[in-house]
Every structure is written in structure tokens, then in C-alpha cells.
Amino acid sequence: MFFDDESTKIPRFVTSSGVIVSALPFAKIDAIQAEYSAFETGHETNGLIDTAKQLGVAFVAFSPLGHGWLVDNFDYNSPDDFAKDDFRRTVPKFQGENFHKNKAIVEEIKKLAARKGCATSQIALAWVASQGMIAIPGTTKSKRLAENWASRNVDLTKEEMSEMRRIVDAAKPIGDRFSQVHGAFVGH
Numbered sequence: 001m002f003f004d005d006e007s008t009k010i011p012r013f014v015t016s017s018g019v020i021v022s023a024l025p026f027a028k029i030d031a032i033q034a035e036y037s038a039f040e041t042g043h044e045t046n047g048l049i050d051t052a053k054q055l056g057v058a059f060v061a062f063s064p065l066g067h068g069w070l071v072d073n074f075d076y077n078s079p080d081d082f083a084k085d086d087f088r089r090t091v092p093k094f095q096g097e098n099f100h101k102n103k104a105i106v107e108e109i110k111k112l113a114a115r116k117g118c119a120t121s122q123i124a125l126a127w128v129a130s131q132g133m134i135a136i137p138g139t140t141k142s143k144r145l146a147e148n149w150a151s152r153n154v155d156l157t158k159e160e161m162s163e164m165r166r167i168v169d170a171a172k173p174i175g176d177r178f179s180q181v182h183g184a185f186v187g188h
């Protein structure tokens with residue numbers, strides 16, 4: 001949602017369910033875009049997802065691969081491996097010890113993907129879809145685009161959904177989602 005209207009004082013970015021509700025008198029809201037992945041489920045507990053569901057507003061999940069962590073072959077062994085202009089250099093979750101602790105989170109999901117015979121990214125995306133979200137993964141590589149697109153054909157069984165929920169609930173990432181500068185930009 002990208003209101004930036006001085007007269008209504010509606011914030012430019014959605015940061016809470018309150019923002020959606022305050023916008024309702026001024027606009028028909030079809031969709032919101034917010035972060036959601038097996039790695040970042042904060043909006044399950046702050047009311048944003050519940051409010052969107054109650055109002056019939058579609059939830060478009062950005063960074064559904066956890067900014068690249070929920071994959072078989074993460075290309076980086078330390079924070080120093082990120083390109084100088086990579087956004088993740090600014091994100092506490094990807095810095096110092098947090099980088100190594102959080103990287104381990106994907107290992108459990110990898111085991112599930114191996115058992116199911118598909119890519120870890122596909123499990124991660126199928127899981128986001130199974131939660132009623134529209135996932136928008138980003139990639140600069142056409143092969144990965146095809147792999148991610150094919151996650152639409154991955155159906156998780158009831159048992160696999162339970163397994164994912166267990167993994168997700170047990171493995172909360174360490175470190176903030178944003179640096180102070182970026183956090184202020186999106187109203188945190």
C-alpha cells in the first residue's frame with residue numbers, strides 16, 4: 001500500500017493492521033505487500049495477517065526465500081562474501097555471528113526437501129502459498145526463475161505441513177529484519 005497523502009496522514013508503508021484499518025475509509029484495498037517466509041513469520045503474531053484475512057485483502061509475501069537463505073545452495077559462506085552494494089550487508093540478521101546461526105535454520109527444511117524430491121526453495125515457496133499468501137521470490141537467474149515457478153506444482157501433505165510448522169516455530173532467526181536506517185524508512 002503506497003499512500004503518501006498529507007490530507008489523510010496515511011503512512012506510505014504498511015507496518016501494522018492499524019494502518020490497513022485507518023486506510024479503509026479512503027481506499028478499497030485489494031492487496032498488501034509485506035515480508036513473510038518460513039524464516040520470517042512476525043506478521044503471524046502482530047495482527048497483520050489476521051486483519052488481511054478478515055478484510056479479504058490479499059497478502060503478497062515479499063522475500064519468501066528469506067532473502068535467499070531458504071535454498072539448496074546459498075552462495076555465501078560469510079557476510080564478507082556479499083557484494084559491496086548488497087542490501088543484506090545492512091541487515092543485522094546477516095551480520096557477524098547471526099549470519100552463521102541463522103544459516104543453520106535451513107538445514108531442517110533441506111531434509112524435508114530431500115525426502116520429497118524437490119528443491120528447498122520449492123518447499124519454502126509452496127509453504128508460503130499453503131498459508132494463503134502470494135509469494136514473489138526474486139532472482140537474477142532464469143534457471144532459478146523456472147525452479148521457483150515450478151513450486152506451484154509442489155503440494156505439501158498434511159504431515160509435511162505439520163513438519164514445516166514445527167521447523168518454523170522452533171527456528172526463529174536472530175537479529176533484526178532491518179538496520180536502524182532502513183527500519184525508520186518503513187516505520188519501525
Ligand SMILES: NC(=O)c1ccc[n+]([C@@H]2O[C@H](COP(=O)([O-])OP(=O)(O)OC[C@H]3O[C@@H](n4cnc5c(N)ncnc54)[C@H](OP(=O)(O)O)[C@@H]3O)[C@@H](O)[C@H]2O)c1
Binds near residue numbers: 063140
Ligand atoms: N515491498 C518491500 O518493501 C520489499 C522489500 C524487499 C523485497 N521486496 C520484493 O520481494 C521480491 C523478492 O524479495 P528478495 O529478493 O528480497 O528475497 P527472496 O525472494 O526471499 O530471495 C531472493 C534471493 O534468493 C536467491 N534465489 C532466488 N531463487 C533461488 C533459487 N531457486 N535457488 C537459490 N537461490 C535463489 C536470489 O539470488 P539470485 O538473484 O542470485 O538468484 C536472491 O539473492 C522482490 O520482487 C522485491 O522487490 C519488496
